[in-house]
Amino acid sequence: MSYKVNRKTIIITAIPALISIYLRIAFRTFDGAPQPDQILKGTLPIWRHPDLNVRNKIHEYMSSSKGFDRMMICSENGDVECRTNLREMLHKAEEDIYAKSKLVSAMMKSEVNAKRPNGNGSVRISMMSSKGLISAMNSNAPLILWMEGDFIFGHDGHLAHLMQAMKSNNEGFEVLQNAVWARVHTRLAPEHRYPAAPDDCTTALEYLLRPRHESGLGLGGGGLHIAGFSGGGTLAAITTLRALNAGREVASLFVESPILPTASGLKRWGEGSPFKSNSYYRNAYTRLNPIRYLNWSVNEYANIKSGGVTNVDEWRTAGKKMKLPPLVLLTEKVSPLHDAGVEFGAAYRDAAGEFTQVHYRDASTSHGVAYEYDRRAYSSLLAIWSRIITSTHVGK
Numbered sequence: 001m002s003y004k005v006n007r008k009t010i011i012i013t014a015i016p017a018l019i020s021i022y023l024r025i026a027f028r029t030f031d032g033a034p035q036p037d038q039i040l041k042g043t044l045p046i047w048r049h050p051d052l053n054v055r056n057k058i059h060e061y062m063s064s065s066k067g068f069d070r071m072m073i074c075s076e077n078g079d080v081e082c083r084t085n086l087r088e089m090l091h092k093a094e095e096d097i098y099a100k101s102k103l104v105s106a107m108m109k110s111e112v113n114a115k116r117p118n119g120n121g122s123v124r125i126s127m128m129s130s131k132g133l134i135s136a137m138n139s140n141a142p143l144i145l146w147m148e149g150d151f152i153f154g155h156d157g158h159l160a161h162l163m164q165a166m167k168s169n170n171e172g173f174e175v176l177q178n179a180v181w182a183r184v185h186t187r188l189a190p191e192h193r194y195p196a197a198p199d200d201c202t203t204a205l206e207y208l209l210r211p212r213h214e215s216g217l218g219l220g221g222g223g224l225h226i227a228g229f230s231g232g233g234t235l236a237a238i239t240t241l242r243a244l245n246a247g248r249e250v251a252s253l254f255v256e257s258p259i260l261p262t263a264s265g266l267k268r269w270g271e272g273s274p275f276k277s278n279s280y281y282r283n284a285y286t287r288l289n290p291i292r293y294l295n296w297s298v299n300e301y302a303n304i305k306s307g308g309v310t311n312v313d314e315w316r317t318a319g320k321k322m323k324l325p326p327l328v329l330l331t332e333k334v335s336p337l338h339d340a341g342v343e344f345g346a347a348y349r350d351a352a353g354e355f356t357q358v359h360y361r362d363a364s365t366s367h368g369v370a371y372e373y374d375r376r377a378y379s380s381l382l383a384i385w386s387r388i389i390t391s392t393h394v395g396k
Helices: 007-029 054-062 066-076 080-100 158-166 170-178 196-209 231-245 263-267 278-282 291-302 312-321 338-352 375-395
Strands: 108-115 122-129 143-147 180-185 224-229 252-256 327-334 358-366
Touching: 054 358, 066 080, 066 291, 080 158, 108 196, 122 196, 143 196, 143 231, 158 170, 158 180, 158 224, 158 375, 170 375, 180 196, 196 224, 196 231, 224 231, 224 375, 231 252, 231 312, 252 375, 278 338, 312 338, 327 338, 327 375, 338 358, 358 375
Parallel strands: 143 180, 143 224, 224 252, 252 327, 327 358
Antiparallel strands: 108 122, 122 180
């Protein structure tokens, strides 16, 4: 019996094998690949990680840790110019992301400055709205206070990806049409260590909400929603806790991939890594949030511990003053920070009780790329958050 071999079938069958071989080679030869003496117990190589699809694996191997390494060297040597140049490179890349987004480009933008209470300069806030520049017409719109990412590098353009993903559902489109977005540019470490960054977030929040006759902008009449990604997720949680303790009503808290210590790591702060957990060891080879830089930036320089947000009692105390808002939480299975994010969600749920909603998704991706490689989980969570924002706005 004879049969014809289909060339297309052979190519399709061979592609996965070729990619696997390529990734095995990359695992051993690319910059940043772990050496044999660095292999940790229970750590999974990227090329055979079961929670990553092929595209995410390629993204991992095409990424480099050189930028993170250079920032560590610059800071440890006190080279301010080097550190500034690295930040400017990232910020230029961020501006390119926003410029390429038709959604963001179509919005009206303005910059405002909130004076710090101690007279030490001001906090820059980038405003965006589909309904024109900030004016009285925005006062009853939902206000989304967005916290930028990395504690050392600063903003990273992640919000543009989130807004693009939000556009895919009807509720999200309505939010994009009606909300005022405010990106807070906080002071950065190591020049300004904790609590400088959360202090800036609180200053920005108070300025945006304060009535105009009290030298504020008088925004947030349609509900205050606090959100952030990575280090910004941590700042969002801290800012929410502070706002509740100050008697401010918060309509929702959106936290994506927060940089938080585990409970055991927090107790032993300064003794090794504050992030040690099963996910820390399992995902130690990731390059999108390398553990060497992660430990250095948080433990040695930023000194951002948790601001109390991993403590159940802190949230319970705040909840006695103001009702805890719904929590919308995303973690990623291939992030060293995964287990810490899960712990945070559990602490919040325990404090909030049965009357407060906690919405959670666990994306099968590396840190910060769920919008690209697990769109189902990401979009479904954004749809939930959009409904919360819309319903809050209608309620106002």
